[in-house]
Amino acid sequence: MTVPTQRYPDRPGQELADPAFWQLPPGERQAAFARLRALDAPVFVAEGRGRGHWALVRHADVQEASRLPKVFASAPGVTTPEPARWVRALFGDSMVNLDGPDHAQLRKIVQRAFTPRLLAAAEADIHAVAARIVDDVLAERPDEFVSAVASRLPLEVICNMMGIPEHYRPEIADWVNHASENIGVERGLTARLRMPGRGLRALARMQRMVAGIGRERRRNPQDDLISALVRANVDGQALGARQLGAFFSLLMVAGVETTRNAITHGLTLLTDFPDQRDLLLGDFERYADGAVDEMIRHSTPIIQFRRTVTAEHELGGHTFAPGDKVVLYYASANRDEAVFPDPDAFDITRSPNPHLGFGGGGPHFCLGAHLARVEMKALFRELLTRPVGLRAVGLPDLAGSNFDNRVRSLRFAFDRP
Ligand code: HEM
Numbered sequence: 001m002t003v004p005t006q007r008y009p010d011r012p013g014q015e016l017a018d019p020a021f022w023q024l025p026p027g028e029r030q031a032a033f034a035r036l037r038a039l040d041a042p043v044f045v046a047e048g049r050g051r052g053h054w055a056l057v058r059h060a061d062v063q064e065a066s067r068l069p070k071v072f073a074s075a076p077g078v079t080t081p082e083p084a085r086w087v088r089a090l091f092g093d094s095m096v097n098l099d100g101p102d103h104a105q106l107r108k109i110v111q112r113a114f115t116p117r118l119l120a121a122a123e124a125d126i127h128a129v130a131a132r133i134v135d136d137v138l139a140e141r142p143d144e145f146v147s148a149v150a151s152r153l154p155l156e157v158i159c160n161m162m163g164i165p166e167h168y169r170p171e172i173a174d175w176v177n178h179a180s181e182n183i184g185v186e187r188g189l190t191a192r193l194r195m196p197g198r199g200l201r202a203l204a205r206m207q208r209m210v211a212g213i214g215r216e217r218r219r220n221p222q223d224d225l226i227s228a229l230v231r232a233n234v235d236g237q238a239l240g241a242r243q244l245g246a247f248f249s250l251l252m253v254a255g256v257e258t259t260r261n262a263i264t265h266g267l268t269l270l271t272d273f274p275d276q277r278d279l280l281l282g283d284f285e286r287y288a289d290g291a292v293d294e295m296i297r298h299s300t301p302i303i304q305f306r307r308t309v310t311a312e313h314e315l316g317g318h319t320f321a322p323g324d325k326v327v328l329y330y331a332s333a334n335r336d337e338a339v340f341p342d343p344d345a346f347d348i349t350r351s352p353n354p355h356l357g358f359g360g361g362g363p364h365f366c367l368g369a370h371l372a373r374v375e376m377k378a379l380f381r382e383l384l385t386r387p388v389g390l391r392a393v394g395l396p397d398l399a400g401s402n403f404d405n406r407v408r409s410l411r412f413a414f415d416r417p
Pocket residue numbers: 066095096097107158250251254255256258259262296300301302305330356357358359360361362363364365366367368369371372
């Protein structure tokens with residue numbers, strides 16, 4: 001049986017469309033990306049029935065395309081295939097899929113969530129939630145890291161910021177899993193992100209719940225994000241019920257899934273590279289920021305986003321035509337040897353570390369980058385300094401997604417409290 005990386009000898013890059021490729025060990029996938037980076041120009045990856053995409057795999061190319069949003073547009077969608085029109089009509093357009101003034105207007109409204117005042121309040125909360133999670137770990141000694149630790153922090157933090165009542169939260173955690181469990185897994189590029197019934201039902205229920213809370217907060221405002229988003233500000237701008245639902249769903253996938261995967265890969269990296277773990281433990285405050293960014297570079301929680309070309313343009317040795325689909329492989333850009341010496345090493349002192357884990361710059365740059373960094377730093381401070389010898393046990397159970405570097409589960413242990 002040929003392995004996916006050898007199955008297409010005359011069509012370099014074609015393995016990216018093969019679901020089996022995404023089941024390979026990470027090292028083999030990275031070796032395939034290294035071969036593509038060494039080529040003179042981006043390759044075309046056929047996806048069947050006339051469809052396909054150009055793969056941008058070099059750091060410089062991904063960054064340039066990200067910063068030229070007029071040519072490399074996010075509409076009609078950054079995922080493959082783009083969300084069906086009826087899904088967008090029913091659930092509202094997500095800001096990741098919009099361009100120009102439509103995107104700028106929505107981003108301006110939701111940026112209220114990320115003002116220094118709200119972020120400062122969130123920071124105090126993040127430390128308290130991280131400490132509580134580790135209290136529970138010490139008391140209950142669970143052995144599965146994703147459910148007991150990594151997914152709890154980002155979900156709690158976003159729900160606290162939004163002002164979601166406690167009783168909805170267990171259900172929200174289930175909805176998030178159902179809405180995202182099949183994204184990019186084992187179904188080939190053409191089926192990616194086509195939502196099964198369970199995912200759609202989860203999204204619909206989440207939408208109804210948030211719309212209900214929004215109506216209540218319009219009448220009865222509190223000091224939380226939903227109240228800020230549904231009440232008109234000085235420009236008279238506010239989110240409607242559908243827009244609020246779309247933003248909440250985006251935060252759940254963009255903010256919860258990504259951060260939980262980054263934290264889980266972070267634990268594996270600290271276990272696999274004990275010298276780096278010792279360095280971090282020796283002076284946590286000095287090395288923590290570098291460690292968090294290196295975890296994000298090395299694991300790249302979002303593997304890729306797509307753009308659609310709007311005008312003829314030359315980039316990276318290829319001239320793109322209007323209508324071309326282009327995929328920005330952040331996972332490859334973050335291992336580009338032209339930018340990162342010894343790119344497969346996990347080096348918490350790497351400086352500079354211009355990784356593209358939060359995007360390549362430009363108008364869509366991750367809105368939650370600061371929040372994610374604060375969450376990871378707070379949690380690892382608690383995890384490394386309270387239980388003694390906390391470590392991953394065995395390999396993470398990877399979902400094999402071609403969209404995000406999702407971990408289903410990871411066993412862990414520690415020696416003593
Ligand atoms: C380690 C954690 C995270 C990673 C790796 C990550 C990664 C990304 C990436 C790659 C993008 C696309 C950037 C682009 O297209 O140029 C993005 C966008 C976004 N992220 Fe994050 N993210 C993380 C955490 C968060 C958190 C905690 C939140 C919010 C609470 C968040 C909210 C968003 C939003 C709203 C967008 C869309 C921005 C726009 O379209 O204007 N992310 N993120």
